[in-house]
Amino acid sequence: MGVKQLGIVGQSVKRRDGMGHVTGQTQYVDDVFYPNMLWLKMVRSPISRGIIHGIDTSKAEAFPGVVAVITAKDVPNNWYTILCLIGVEPNDEPVLAHEEVMYMGEPICAIVAETEAIAAEAAALVKLDIEELPPVLELEFAIRPDAPAIKKWGNNTFMYDGYNHRKLRFGDFETAIQKADYVIEGTYSLSPIEHAPIETHCCVVKPEPDGRLTVHTNTQALYFTMDNTAIILQVPSQRLHMVGGTVGGGFGGKVDVITEPITCIAAMKTGRPVKWRWTREEEMRKSSTRAAVKMQYTDGVMNDGRIIARKVRSLEDAGAYHRHSPYGVQKHMANLPGPYTIPNVWVDAYCVYTNRQPSSAMRGFGVTEATFAVECQMERIARTIGIDSWEIRLINAYRNGQMRPVQKVVEDATLIETIQAAAELIGYDLPSHLKAMSSDDYAGNGGRHHG
Amino acid sequence: MSAELFIPRSLDEALGVLQTYGSGLLVMGGGTMMMAHLNEGVFFPKKVMSLARAGLSGIYRNGHTQIGATTSLSKVSQLGDFPILADAAYQIGGPALRNMGTIGGNLYMPQPAGDMAVPLLTYDAHVELASASNSRTIPLEAFLAEPRSRHGTQELLVAIHLPNPTGRTAYLKLGRREANTPSVVTVGARVVLDGQGQVSDVRIALGAAGSIAFRAKSAEAALVGQALNTNSIADAAQLAMEESDPFTDALATAWYRRRMVGVFVKRTLEQLVK
Amino acid sequence: MESITITFKLNGKTTAVAVEPLTSLRSVLREHLHFHATKAGCGQGGCGSCTVLVNGESVLSCLMLAALADGQEVTTLEGIGTPQHMHPLQAAFFDKFAAQCGYCSPGMIMAAKALLDKNPHPTRAEIAEALAGNLCRCTGYVAILDAIEAVVTQMQEA
Numbered sequence: 001m002g003v004k005q006l007g008i009v010g011q012s013v014k015r016r017d018g019m020g021h022v023t024g025q026t027q028y029v030d031d032v033f034y035p036n037m038l039w040l041k042m043v044r045s046p047i048s049r050g051i052i053h054g055i056d057t058s059k060a061e062a063f064p065g066v067v068a069v070i071t072a073k074d075v076p077n078n079w080y081t082i083l084c085l086i087g088v089e090p091n092d093e094p095v096l097a098h099e100e101v102m103y104m105g106e107p108i109c110a111i112v113a114e115t116e117a118i119a120a121e122a123a124a125l126v127k128l129d130i131e132e133l134p135p136v137l138e139l140e141f142a143i144r145p146d147a148p149a150i151k152k153w154g155n156n157t158f159m160y161d162g163y164n165h166r167k168l169r170f171g172d173f174e175t176a177i178q179k180a181d182y183v184i185e186g187t188y189s190l191s192p193i194e195h196a197p198i199e200t201h202c203c204v205v206k207p208e209p210d211g212r213l214t215v216h217t218n219t220q221a222l223y224f225t226m227d228n229t230a231i232i233l234q235v236p237s238q239r240l241h242m243v244g245g246t247v248g249g250g251f252g253g254k255v256d257v258i259t260e261p262i263t264c265i266a267a268m269k270t271g272r273p274v275k276w277r278w279t280r281e282e283e284m285r286k287s288s289t290r291a292a293v294k295m296q297y298t299d300g301v302m303n304d305g306r307i308i309a310r311k312v313r314s315l316e317d318a319g320a321y322h323r324h325s326p327y328g329v330q331k332h333m334a335n336l337p338g339p340y341t342i343p344n345v346w347v348d349a350y351c352v353y354t355n356r357q358p359s360s361a362m363r364g365f366g367v368t369e370a371t372f373a374v375e376c377q378m379e380r381i382a383r384t385i386g387i388d389s390w391e392i393r394l395i396n397a398y399r400n401g402q403m404r405p406v407q408k409v410v411e412d413a414t415l416i417e418t419i420q421a422a423a424e425l426i427g428y429d430l431p432s433h434l435k436a437m438s439s440d441d442y443a444g445n446g447g448r449h450h451g
Numbered sequence: 452m453s454a455e456l457f458i459p460r461s462l463d464e465a466l467g468v469l470q471t472y473g474s475g476l477l478v479m480g481g482g483t484m485m486m487a488h489l490n491e492g493v494f495f496p497k498k499v500m501s502l503a504r505a506g507l508s509g510i511y512r513n514g515h516t517q518i519g520a521t522t523s524l525s526k527v528s529q530l531g532d533f534p535i536l537a538d539a540a541y542q543i544g545g546p547a548l549r550n551m552g553t554i555g556g557n558l559y560m561p562q563p564a565g566d567m568a569v570p571l572l573t574y575d576a577h578v579e580l581a582s583a584s585n586s587r588t589i590p591l592e593a594f595l596a597e598p599r600s601r602h603g604t605q606e607l608l609v610a611i612h613l614p615n616p617t618g619r620t621a622y623l624k625l626g627r628r629e630a631n632t633p634s635v636v637t638v639g640a641r642v643v644l645d646g647q648g649q650v651s652d653v654r655i656a657l658g659a660a661g662s663i664a665f666r667a668k669s670a671e672a673a674l675v676g677q678a679l680n681t682n683s684i685a686d687a688a689q690l691a692m693e694e695s696d697p698f699t700d701a702l703a704t705a706w707y708r709r710r711m712v713g714v715f716v717k718r719t720l721e722q723l724v725k
Numbered sequence: 726m727e728s729i730t731i732t733f734k735l736n737g738k739t740t741a742v743a744v745e746p747l748t749s750l751r752s753v754l755r756e757h758l759h760f761h762a763t764k765a766g767c768g769q770g771g772c773g774s775c776t777v778l779v780n781g782e783s784v785l786s787c788l789m790l791a792a793l794a795d796g797q798e799v800t801t802l803e804g805i806g807t808p809q810h811m812h813p814l815q816a817a818f819f820d821k822f823a824a825q826c827g828y829c830s831p832g833m834i835m836a837a838k839a840l841l842d843k844n845p846h847p848t849r850a851e852i853a854e855a856l857a858g859n860l861c862r863c864t865g866y867v868a869i870l871d872a873i874e875a876v877v878t879q880m881q882e883a
Contacts, residue, residue, distance in 0.1 A: 014819065021827025022815040022834065024762020024802040031761040041492065117745065120492030198766040198774055198828040198862050248764070248828030249862045279491050280767035453727045456746035456792055479790075483770050486788040489747060490768030499747060503793050545858015547776050547783040547836065630857035631771070 017246070028248050029202040029218045034273035037204070038067055040266050041119035042276075043109045043126045044286065045101035048137065048355040049150065052099055052108070054129035060111055063125060065118035068270050070110040072098035075265060076234040082257055083327055085227055092151065093321035093358075095232055095261055101130060102150060102320035103357050105286035107258075112266045112274060135355035139294055139315040142352050150320075151353055158318070158326045158351035166333045166351070170405035171344030176309035180300030186380050187296045188373035192289035192317070195362055199248020201287060202277040203259035205267040213267060214241045217260050220250040228257040233264055240264075252361035256288055256323060288360035291325060292317040295336065295373040300344075305387045305395050309344040312336040316366070318351050319358035324365070325351050332366030334406045338374035339415050340396040345405040394419055394434050399442035413439040457500040462581065465505045465607060470583040472498045474604040479503075480521050480556025483548060484564075507555070507609060516613040520555025527554050527567075533613065535622035535639055536570040542624050543567075545631050555608045558594070563634045563659035563702060568595060570622055572656035572666055573639035574613050580606040588612060595663045618643035618652065621722035623715050627702055634659040635703045636711045638691075638719040642679065650674045655687065655719075660695040660712050667691040670716065679724050688717040731795045735760070736804025742791075750794050751775045751786035754801060762802035762831045766860070773859030776832040776839075777801050783839035785858075802831040805838060813876045814838060823872035825863035833859050837873045845880055852877075 020026035057069045072078050072094060079091040097108050109126055113119035136142045142156040143164070149155050157164040177183060204216040219225040222244040230237040247254060259276050266274040278287070293316045300309030314336055318325035333349035359365075382392040397415045404410060416439050423430045457476075459465040469476060477496040479485045481503070488494050507521040510530070518527065528540035528549060543549060543557070543566055557567040558578070568591065576591040582605055591611075620641045626632030637658035645651040653674045655667040670690040677683040697708035732741040735758065742757050754760045754777070766774035768787045775787040778800040806812030811819065814834050824830040833856060840847055840855035847855065852873050853866075861869065 015822065015824070017827065018819045018822070018824055019808050019811075021824035021830045022818040023806060023808050023811065024760075024831050025808060026827050027761070028764075028828065030765060031755075033756070033759065115745075117492070117747075121495050123492075124495070196862055197826075198764070198772055198860060199826070200766075247826060249826045251862070277765075280769055280771070281491055453745060454747050455727070456729065456790070458792060481788075482790060483785075483788050486749060486790070487769040490749065490787055496747075501790055501793060503790075544770065545773060545836070546839065546855055547773060547785045548770050548788075548858050550782050551770075551784055551788055630854070631860075 026246060028199060028246055029204055029216045030199070030275075030277050032204045032216045032275070034204070034206050037273040037275055038112050038114065038266070038270055039116040039119045040263060040274055040276035041111050041113075041116065041123040042107045042262075042282075043111065043123045043128070045097065045104060045106040045108060045130065046128070047101065047130060047132050048104045048135035050101050050130040050132045052097060052101060052128070052130050054127070055098075055109055056127035056129070057109060059125040059127070060122040063113075063118065063122040065114040066111060066122045067114065067272070068112040068266060070096070070112065070262065070265055070269065071108070072096040074269065075232065075261070077232050080228070080232060080257065080261070082224070082228055082323060084231065085224070086327070088322060088326050090153065093323075103355050105282070105357055106320070107262070110262050110266060110276075112270055137354055137356060139292070139317055139352050139354065142354050143315065143350060150355060156353045158322065158329070158353075164350065166329055166347075166349045168333050168336075168345060168347035168349070168405055170346075170407075171309075173309050173311050173344045173346040176344035177298070177300040177311070180308055181303045182301040182381075182385055184299045184301055184377075184381050184384050185297060186373075186377045187294065188376050189294045190290075190292060190369050190372065192292045192356075192359060193362065194284055194287070194289050195249070195251040195253030196284065197247075197249030197251065197253060200278040200280060200283040201254065201259050202275070203263040204273065204275045205260075205263045206273040207267045207271055208241070212239050212241050213264050214243060215260055215264060216243045218247045218250075218254055219244055219257070219260070220247055220252070220254040224255065225257045225260055229260045229264060232257075232261040233268075252290075252363050252365065253287055255361040258287070286357060288319070288323055288358045290362035290365055291319070291328065291359035291369070293332075293369045295370070297373065297377045299377065299381060301381055301385060303385065305381075305385065305392050307340060307342045307381070307396050310337055310342045311346040312348070314347070314349045314370075315352050316350065316369075317356065317359060318353050319356045320353065321358045323358045323360035325359060328361070328366040330366070332370055335367045335370040336374070337405050338370070338378070339398055340374075340393075341398045341402045342396070342405070347405070390419065390423060390428070390430060391434060394437050397439075400439050401442045415439065454495075454497050454499055457498070458503065459500065459505050461506055462607075462609065465500065465502060466581060466583040468500050469605075469607060476500055476604070478607065480553035480559070481523065481551040483552045484556065484560055502607070508553075515615060518554055518611045518613070520608045520610055521553045522555075524549040524552045524554065524557065524567075533570070533574060533616060535573060535620045536567070538622050539566050539570045539624070539637070539639070542630070548631075554611060558591075558608065562662060562664070562698070563700065565664060566624065566634055566637050566658055568664035569637045569639040569656045569658040570620075571611065571613075572664060573620060573622070573641045573654045574616055575654065577612045578608055579610040579612060581609045582606045592666065595665070616641070619723045621719045623719045623722075625711055625715055633702055636660055636697075636708055636715055638712070638715045640716075640719045640723060642674070642720075642723045644679075649676055649678050655691060655716060657691065657695060657712060657716075660697045660708060662696070662698070667694045667716070669694055679720060684717055684720045684724075687720060688713045691716040729792060731791055733794045733796060734798040736800055744791055746792060748791045749787050750777070750784075750789040750791045750799070753791040753794075754786060754799075760801050760803050764828055764831055766828065766832070771860070772829070772832070773836060773856075774829050774832040776835040776859065778835060778839060781839070781842060783836055800835075802834060805834075812838070813879060814841070814873065817872040817875045818869070821868055821872040821875060823865060823868040825861075825865050829859060829861045833861065833869055837876075841873075841876065841880075846877060849874055
């Protein structure tokens with residue numbers, strides 16, 4: 001089908017919601033108000049790791065204007081395992097902590113009051129008796145055998161098929177690295193990154209006379225949120241009328257189901273509408289982040305620039321709980337070799353638990369981090385062996401028909417053509433042998449590439 | 452629990468409220484720091500006084516320059532005869548924040564905020580403090596060194612006094628972004644040269660390089676009697692680094708701040724050579 | 726609870742409201758008077774999404790005690806235009822795709838209005854400096870500058 005038949009391509013089309021945005025008429029969740037609405041504030045752990053001996057809410061309960069106090073015992077199914085929907089187990093994160101705290105800012109008890117200011121002031125009156133334990137905060141330390149195990153299953157990593165890391169094996173790395181002209185190593189690290197949406201997390205729940213709950217949420221994943229909330233509340237999902245769709249910035253940070261269940265419980269317990277909106281500090285310090293990662297590359301490279309062996313060890317910091325990280329590390333593992341054809345690959349990718357705020361989804365999580373490391377490493381290889389930055393990528397770029405380390409044959413590759421187009425756009429004249437390359441030049445149809 | 456708010460219409464009225472409530476009173480200038488704490492829901496003052504209507508705003512010339520404590524940073528940023536004071540004010544926040552933030556309030560901001568102290572130290576500013584029974588004018592340096600709890604419970608900062616400036620001045624701020632950012636370090640410098648082109652008088656002030664803004668006095672001393680050149684500037688930068696006692700926060704590590712003190716003292720002094 | 730009564734002009738209309746003494750102007754606008762265009766982004770003076778005009782000057786309504794608005798003139802985004810009659814800045818933000826998630830847009834537009842009311846012919850650099858206190862996280866700054874520049878050009882041609 002030609003472009004002309006597509007109709008809309010090539011035309012400027014106004015945003016459906018644009019006029020509402022520029023005139024202030026768009027209704028975001030924090031713009032939802034109900035008569036008789038209550039406000040919620042969360043009491044959070046002041047320390048990174050400890051055992052809870054007591055939660056004394058008596059002063060908060062007696063504070064004028066406080067309507068309800070919610071603790072773990074009020075949560076019908078006190079487990080939040082967002083990926084239970086795809087079989088991730090075991091449960092590790094309580095909706096409200098009651099036995100131990102695993103990160104600074106972990107939710108412990110919710111105060112529901114007539115105004116937000118009253119809820120905040122009463123929250124400050126809750127007395128926590130927590131015995132502090134030494135926190136595990138550093139990735140390399142966390143996977144040492146002598147590190148304190150913060151997980152009930154006895155170590156600090158997610159278990160993939162019985163291993164403490166996700167394995168990827170392709171070809172024979174050990175033999176190939178011996179034959180390489182160069183062995184080139186590089187370590188690449190990323191700090192956690194906060195999504196920092198301008199709109200903080202917010203949820204408003206109104207109990208309806210028929211027993212349903214109207215849930216206004218700025219989640220990015222409405223059905224995910226509905227399912228997880230129903231599991232936590234132990235109610236059929238048709239009791240939840242989810243209203244979403246308008247998000248003041250998400251970037252993956254609003255995929256966690258961390259406001260809706262508690263706000264629902266508050267509305268059910270009080271029979272009144274309840275709003276819970278996060279402060280900026282909560283958004284920055286308590287919401288999940290992109291994971292911190294440390295990636296170590298060992299590459300075997302030939303004099304002509306061919307990478308014949310690649311070994312990667314990667315530690316990804318899940319923070320205190322699973323959230324999306326066991327899945328993120330899986331994607332991460334698959335992308336650590338990069339979009340290059342390397343016949344011998346060895347990857348060990350660890351999903352590591354520490355006593356830091358949980359990390360979770362953020363724009364291409366797992367993949368973006370790997371891309372950063374891979375492309376830094378490609379530059380390092382180019383400089384080490386004295387080959388051009390374009391050439392090192394083009395000669396190693398994967399071709400159609402080749403087998404990738406994840407046991408998938410490459411189809412519809414356009415990496416070579418994209419690089420060639422990029423060179424042309426910036427006015428860089430590629431040498432003729434690189435111009436002649438194509439994603440279809442894999443051995444068998446005239447290609448010079450190893451296979 | 453409900454709080455009580457006082458908005459006095461004169462200095463006398465403000466001092467009366469202060470005398471009545473003393474340490475139980477929270478005093479706001481433009482409110483840009485205190486309102487942020489209130490919005491976060493982390494403290495719950497019961498008696499609050501805003502100085503916004505107390506008549507403490509304005510710039511007066513009378514042989515020297517007097518800047519009222521609640522003069523907005525926007526107004527200060529237009530002070531042509533104190534260029535680095537204006538510049539430092541302009542580099543704080545955005546226009547709306549500068550319309551609210553006050554020069555007096557800025558002197559109560561904990562480091563790394565409180566940029567105004569740096570150019571003010573450079574210009575040898577004095578601050579005027581008043582209580583219901585007394586008033587005193589002390590060097591800014593002494594004011595910054597006094598415990599914060601003292602001010603605002605017994606005395607109010609009323610005005611800042613600046614002698615007519617001499618010499619050349621320069622000010623540089625390093626942030627993590629171009630604008631609207633707290634400081635990694637700030638450096639202010641003022642140099643008076645004699646007929647031979649040698650330094651006869653010099654001020655070098657540093658912000659975000661210690662628990663309070665301060666003058667790098669050994670760097671200053673090393674420059675007196677010297678021409679401003681590569682060597683003397685490098686020596687001063689080195690001494691300023693050694694005099695610094697920086698801290699680590701979300702913006703920068705102490706290690707980085709100390710090195711940036713060296714780099715930015717050098718760059719600031721180099722601007723004075725031209 | 727002791728409340729105080731504040732009377733001010735909101736978008737040209739005299740308005741009185743009884744509030745807790747330490748209530749911010751932003752809370753009064755959003756939660757008491759239900760003018761929701763003004764947004765709550767950080768409450769810290771860092772993001773600019775709560776920017777409104779008081780007597781024509783831009784302020785951060787989250788950092789302003791509502792009590793200080795007593796007797797003043799407050800202008801919010803609702804006061805400068807409606808979907809039926811958009812202000813030129815609103816029309817330009819709409820036309821030039823300067824609003825993505827939309828959460829920073831009210832503050833951006835009010836900050837731009839404060840600039841243009843004082844300086845109708847700013848350079849692109851002056852526009853950028855006037856928006857220094859307004860954050861956009863969807864990375865729309867170029868489109869936002871383009872939109873405001875388009876309004877400046879329109880005004881010059883008119």
